[in-house]
Amino acid sequence: MARTKDPDELLPLTPSVFHILVALSEGERHGYGIMRQVAEDTGGSLKLGPGTLYGCLQRMLATGLVQESNWRPDPGLDDERRRYYRISPFGAQVVRAEARRLATAVTAARARRLLPKGAGR
């Protein structure tokens, strides 16, 4: 798949891709770590299954949004078969652009009193 250089070309992101990028923005994580972080970030409203998660990661690797880390866990501490992923500089640009787009949408909704006071802050 050809890599695009303009982050806006990939917008809007699907909720799964957006939350995976948000989860990886704090540091490298393995698949299950991403799943747990996404569930926590969304208050349990978005629970990724293994198939959805790795399907997204496959596309995100191809698009250059994420990279595979070379780091492997200590076999005594964790399963050495786990692979770790990190957000790429391009992925960081894309997630920022998507966050700005969502913030604009929330501002518009708030201006029309579609959100209760304090929601989304």
Next chain:
Amino acid sequence: MRRQSRHPRLVAAACRLYGLMIWLYPREFRRAFGRELAVTFRTRVEDVLESSSIRDWLAFIAHIALDTLISYSALVPPREAQGAASLLGLDEGEVAHGCLDRPTLDIQLMFASAGVALAFAGWFVFLVILPKYVC
């Protein structure tokens, strides 16, 4: 620290069933992520077993069946679906003339997933619920 499950037999049986489900995915995807899918599933099963509530288990089984169905649909291009038709003994012409199209295959996969979910549920009832009442 890697933990020991309190229900090693249940975990092993669930992982074997999920291992069969992984074979539904395209070969390339399986090669790239098959082992990770299995490891992630295993950790998830161990977490769900820790909670040991029947409701959580049933929700988990439904979630995994649905996840497999949705991710399969997203990963398999229509041409491979036609390939699956040939496995069913139908030739390309029958597929092309609408005897078996993509939605039909998706419905078949839905039933297959439901079958796997029922197998999970049956296995759970047999190993976990029944012994409590019989013994």
